[in-house]
Amino acid sequence: MIKVSDAILAALQLLDRADIAEAYEGGTLTEEHTRTVYALLHCYNSVEDELARTFFPLEKEEEVTAEDGKFYFTSLAYTPVKILSVLSGGKPVKYRLTPQYIQTNAVNLQIKYRYAPDAKAMDDESDYDGRTVSCRMLAYGVAAEYCLIQGDIAESESFESRYKTAIDGVRKLSPARRYILPRRWI
Numbered sequence: 001m002i003k004v005s006d007a008i009l010a011a012l013q014l015l016d017r018a019d020i021a022e023a024y025e026g027g028t029l030t031e032e033h034t035r036t037v038y039a040l041l042h043c044y045n046s047v048e049d050e051l052a053r054t055f056f057p058l059e060k061e062e063e064v065t066a067e068d069g070k071f072y073f074t075s076l077a078y079t080p081v082k083i084l085s086v087l088s089g090g091k092p093v094k095y096r097l098t099p100q101y102i103q104t105n106a107v108n109l110q111i112k113y114r115y116a117p118d119a120k121a122m123d124d125e126s127d128y129d130g131r132t133v134s135c136r137m138l139a140y141g142v143a144a145e146y147c148l149i150q151g152d153i154a155e156s157e158s159f160e161s162r163y164k165t166a167i168d169g170v171r172k173l174s175p176a177r178r179y180i181l182p183r184r185w186i
Contacts, residue, residue: 002126002135008040010139045119047141052117055167056132061112072101078115085112137166
């Protein structure tokens with residue numbers, strides 16, 4: 001598993017801020033360093049969410065019980081982004097999706113879904129295990145986001161290019177997924 005702090009420390013190294021990385025590891029962060037670390041943590045959460053929603057979906061399957069023909073999404077372990085299948089006894093069942101719940105006549109369900117990762121803290125572990133999404137890929141994404149919010153567009157583009165190259169390197173095995181959509185900034 002990838003530790004969030006490892007990805008952020010790697011991003012600090014890429015950003016030539018080894019001083020903050022050393023202060024974090026030594027427990028001697030100044031107020032300015034703490035603001036930088038929290039900004040990087042925000043960037044980390046954005047990058048992990050983008051990877052899960054766009055490039056490398058996270059999937060979960062759970063066995064649940066629908067009371068009164070309704071199963072509320074808040075009862076799932078993670079926030080679902082897309083319901084992939086709803087089964088009962090290993091067989092597909094008819095269901096209706098609403099914004100808050102799944103409505104079905106079955107009681108015992110097996111729900112397979114894609115989910116959005118929860119926001120992480122420094123001591124947490126990533127939802128990725130390091131096989132498809134590496135610590136280095138996350139660090140490139142974090143560095144690109146951080147440079148962008150700092151207004152360093154040229155440096156952001158440089159890290160963004162490395163980030164996309166890392167994504168392409170993993171996705172190149174799937175011909176249908178070779179093209180990376182450009183980011184949309186709102």
